[in-house]
Amino acid sequence: MKTLTDNWSTYWDGFLGTLSLFAASAVLSLVLGVLMAGFRVSPVRPLRVFGTVWVTVLRNTPLTLLFFIVVLGLPRFDITLPFYTFAVLALGCYTSAFVCESMRSGINTVPSGQGEAARSLGMSFGQTMSLVVLPQAYRSVVAPIGSVMIALAKNTAIAGSFSVTELLGTYRTINELGYSIIWTFFWIAVGYLIITLAISAVFNLLERRVAVSR
Amino acid sequence: MTGESSALYDIPGPKALARHRLYGGIALLLIAALIGWVVYMLFHTQQFTYAKWEPFTYQGVQDLLLRGLGNTLRAFGWTVLFALPFGALFAAGRLSDHRVVRWFATLVVEFFRAMPLLVMIFFVFVALRVQPLWALVAGLVLYNGSVLAEVFRAGVLAVPKGQREAAYALGMRKTQVMTYVLVPQANRAMLPAIISQLVVALKDTSLGFLITFEEFLHAGKLIATNLDYDLPFIPVVIVIAPIYIGMCLLLSWLARWVERRSRRSPSVRGGAPVAKAGVAMGLPPSAQ
Numbered sequence: 364m365k366t367l368t369d370n371w372s373t374y375w376d377g378f379l380g381t382l383s384l385f386a387a388s389a390v391l392s393l394v395l396g397v398l399m400a401g402f403r404v405s406p407v408r409p410l411r412v413f414g415t416v417w418v419t420v421l422r423n424t425p426l427t428l429l430f431f432i433v434v435l436g437l438p439r440f441d442i443t444l445p446f447y448t449f450a451v452l453a454l455g456c457y458t459s460a461f462v463c464e465s466m467r468s469g470i471n472t473v474p475s476g477q478g479e480a481a482r483s484l485g486m487s488f489g490q491t492m493s494l495v496v497l498p499q500a501y502r503s504v505v506a507p508i509g510s511v512m513i514a515l516a517k518n519t520a521i522a523g524s525f526s527v528t529e530l531l532g533t534y535r536t537i538n539e540l541g542y543s544i545i546w547t548f549f550w551i552a553v554g555y556l557i558i559t560l561a562i563s564a565v566f567n568l569l570e571r572r573v574a575v576s577r
Numbered sequence: 578m579t580g581e582s583s584a585l586y587d588i589p590g591p592k593a594l595a596r597h598r599l600y601g602g603i604a605l606l607l608i609a610a611l612i613g614w615v616v617y618m619l620f621h622t623q624q625f626t627y628a629k630w631e632p633f634t635y636q637g638v639q640d641l642l643l644r645g646l647g648n649t650l651r652a653f654g655w656t657v658l659f660a661l662p663f664g665a666l667f668a669a670g671r672l673s674d675h676r677v678v679r680w681f682a683t684l685v686v687e688f689f690r691a692m693p694l695l696v697m698i699f700f701v702f703v704a705l706r707v708q709p710l711w712a713l714v715a716g717l718v719l720y721n722g723s724v725l726a727e728v729f730r731a732g733v734l735a736v737p738k739g740q741r742e743a744a745y746a747l748g749m750r751k752t753q754v755m756t757y758v759l760v761p762q763a764n765r766a767m768l769p770a771i772i773s774q775l776v777v778a779l780k781d782t783s784l785g786f787l788i789t790f791e792e793f794l795h796a797g798k799l800i801a802t803n804l805d806y807d808l809p810f811i812p813v814v815i816v817i818a819p820i821y822i823g824m825c826l827l828l829s830w831l832a833r834w835v836e837r838r839s840r841r842s843p844s845v846r847g848g849a850p851v852a853k854a855g856v857a858m859g860l861p862p863s864a865q
Contacts, residue, residue, distance in 0.1 A: 404585055406597050409604040413604070423822050427784055427786050431794060432818065439622055439810055492585070516693075531693070548703075552692060
């Protein structure tokens with residue numbers, strides 16, 4: 364307990380760092396993921412190929428390698444941004460591939476008869492999407508996106524090794540002050556559990572709200 | 578999407594086709610511009626000079642890279658070797674009839690699945706002062722073993738209920754039902770999910786880089802930060818990334834191939850229809 368109370372501000376900074384890293388990368392990955400899912404289901408072939416390549420490559424890239432490329436590689440192209448932005452870029456791009464796959468399989472669960480019925484009623488493309496297809500896809504997408512987001516929250520730990528303030532990285536500071544290493548890690552673990560449990564609670568709630576007996 | 582109907586749009590007529598072609602042209606131009614920019618930047622920042630690529634002709638550098646790759650594969654091999662039995666053990670624990678065993682196995686599996694893998698690796702490395710290789714393997718085994726336990730459990734539970742009941746009705750014991758009836762059938766359904774989880778393990782061996790384990794990325798970094806070689810960072814990435822991604826892609830394709838094969842012949846030799854595993858789990862293995 365003493366380890367926690369004495370180093371409260373260090374832990375708190377780390378906790379907030381992890382949270383903000385998670386929030387920023389979650390937004391980026393959702394935006395990119397939806398865009399790529401749109402590409403992958405579009406009738407335009409080059410976009411489809413681009414989306415497929417994006418997903419296939421990123422899903423099979425180790426996240427550490429991606430961090431390595433983004434944090435140490437982009438500066439060689441004279442692109443210098445804060446480490447935080449680099450970390451968000453790497454995490455967001457990596458996670459967008461998984462978001463895209465969840466979205467795409469969600470859209471594919473909507474029976475094609477739904478779209479056909481909507482169109483035969485004279486709905487425009489926008490109406491078909493926003494009133495018929497997407498609300499149904501949304502239901503089957505909530506749970507997979509939830510697990511992708513939990514994985515993202517856990518992956519933020521890697522950023523600590525690339526000079527970003529976050530929860531796991533706090534162990535160095537606290538360790539140097541001579542506190543028990545076991546307890547240091549215990550409180551870090553508690554911090555991560557709080558974040559992942561909170562995310563899964565939010566998504567459980569969402570899932571229950573959109574659940575419809577069929 | 579040709580020939581396959583989708584909820585999103587009808588089969589396009591001539592006007593829509595022309596429009597799609599126009600969009601396709603614009604998209605191609607944009608993608609070409611992106612690739613062009615990357616290539617221009619590569620030349621502009623002089624990544625293809627002789628000095629930056631010469632190191633790769635040295636015997637020592639090649640040996641360094643090969644040793645790194647060997648270490649990566651070694652960590653992966655140990656992980657597979659320990660994670661599969663770990664997963665099987667804890668899956669059996671979670672399916673046990675004894676409440677205490679079940680609770681204990683559930684606690685262990687859920688805890689290690691909820692913890693970031695890197696936290697466990699750092700804990701073993703820093704707090705328990707273990708060699709980097711074994712710290713990495715320990716973390717990978719605990720995490721991937723726990724996920725595999727869930728895969729195994731979901732696979733066994735997905736076998737149709739009648740199979741278990743029939744086996745009990747024939748007078749088989751608990752262990753016999755498991756080993757002769759449930760596991761062999763579950764195996765076929767689970768194999769793709771297991772291989773996908775191994776892809777995750779292979780990807781995660783790169784975390785060893787962060788605890789100074791001398792694996793593939795580490796070797797790359799040594800070369801990339803060498804002033805004598807004119808800091809050949811981009812060349813190192815061009816060499817390393819395709820090998821890493823290629824290994825993972827091969828394993829992913831193997832998983833997909835196995836999946837398609839098992840789906841194609843569900844009951845040729847009189848087996849029960851293969852149930853789909855991996856649906857009931859909280860975390861799909863691909864989400865890592």
